[in-house]
Amino acid sequence: MRATKKHRTVAYHEAGHAVMRLELGRRPIHATIKPSLATLGHVRHRRTQLDLDYFDARDWRLQRWAETEVMVSLAGREAERRLTGRKNNEGAASDIEWALEVARKCEGERARAFVSWLKLKTRDWIASPLVWMQIEAVAGALLERETLTGAEVREVAYAAVRSQVEGGA
Numbered sequence: 001m002r003a004t005k006k007h008r009t010v011a012y013h014e015a016g017h018a019v020m021r022l023e024l025g026r027r028p029i030h031a032t033i034k035p036s037l038a039t040l041g042h043v044r045h046r047r048t049q050l051d052l053d054y055f056d057a058r059d060w061r062l063q064r065w066a067e068t069e070v071m072v073s074l075a076g077r078e079a080e081r082r083l084t085g086r087k088n089n090e091g092a093a094s095d096i097e098w099a100l101e102v103a104r105k106c107e108g109e110r111a112r113a114f115v116s117w118l119k120l121k122t123r124d125w126i127a128s129p130l131v132w133m134q135i136e137a138v139a140g141a142l143l144e145r146e147t148l149t150g151a152e153v154r155e156v157a158y159a160a161v162r163s164q165v166e167g168g169a
């Protein structure tokens, strides 16, 4: 597949979501650039409405869940932004919507501040060399193969880290 600029942007976006999941200790799920290119929509989150329905903001585990969920949602756009130097495409709208929905459950009227804070945190994580290197590796694999299973995402990301550690030693 010839990688157009658009392909690359979408690949980095999806790799951002995928690597952030891994970094935050979530089970990796499959990542693809195929439906995104066709619809500019996004499918990669397994969004469970159930989680939100039972949300209790006093429970720290759920707080932690919400924080992770928001960071994973924002990571697509932030990875794109780091690649292109520009803010976002229209495909990220559903990511932001979801982040705000989770934030409202968790923080009520403080939702926007919560999301803004996590946006900065996500941006910093993505800028760290070890994370960015994984995003580049996963994006590269997506451009080659279009779709990666969760296990493949992990494999590609860890291989990138390993080669860095071994190469640097």
Ligand SMILES: [Zn+2]
Binding pocket: 013, 017, 042, 076, 077, 091, 092, 095
């Ligand atoms: Zn996205």
